Amino acid sequence: MPAGSNAKRERQYEHIKDSAEDRGASPQRAKEIAARTVNKNRAQAGESKTASRSSIKDMSPQKRGGQRSHSGAQGPTYDQLYNEAKQRNIKGRSKMTKKELVDALGR
Structure with a gap:
């Protein structure tokens, strides 16, 4: 789980990680997907100290929903x-x- 997160982000991370594993991703890949998604959500919500412009300006991973799969x-x-x-x-x-x-x- 990314450092500096709260309980909500912890739950979100676990949920995304479990979902990715259920879809057949390896445990390592599932952790990466979950961490990237949570980090992007934290950046868009203003919860992270540093964030890239693309993380802030782009649509959220949940809204995108696989459009770029x-x-x-x-x-x-x-x-x-x-x-x-x-x-x-x-x-x-x-x-x-x-x-x-x-x-x-x-x-």
């Missing part, structure tokens, strides 16, 4: 969508665009 800029590829459509036996898939495949798959 590693799913890629455009999500799944055309081939991935096509293979899923093939498995689901969607008619006309060979003539569909990527957007049409996304719509047909209900994504």
Whole structure:
């Protein structure tokens, strides 16, 4: 847990760490995710002595909610969508665009 924090931040750290481990992150990676999230929240709330400009100006990690996760800029590829459509036996898939495949798959 980051130094200089209060009981609320301790609880937040433990909750985030446990959630990350439940999602399959290693214990070390879970600690890193939790510490970074809590530190950013402390900086945005004015609870830390030093904070980077990006920590203060950027949206909170909770609000962002994975918008910058590693799913890629455009999500799944055309081939991935096509293979899923093939498995689901969607008619006309060979003539569909990527957007049409996304719509047909209900994504």
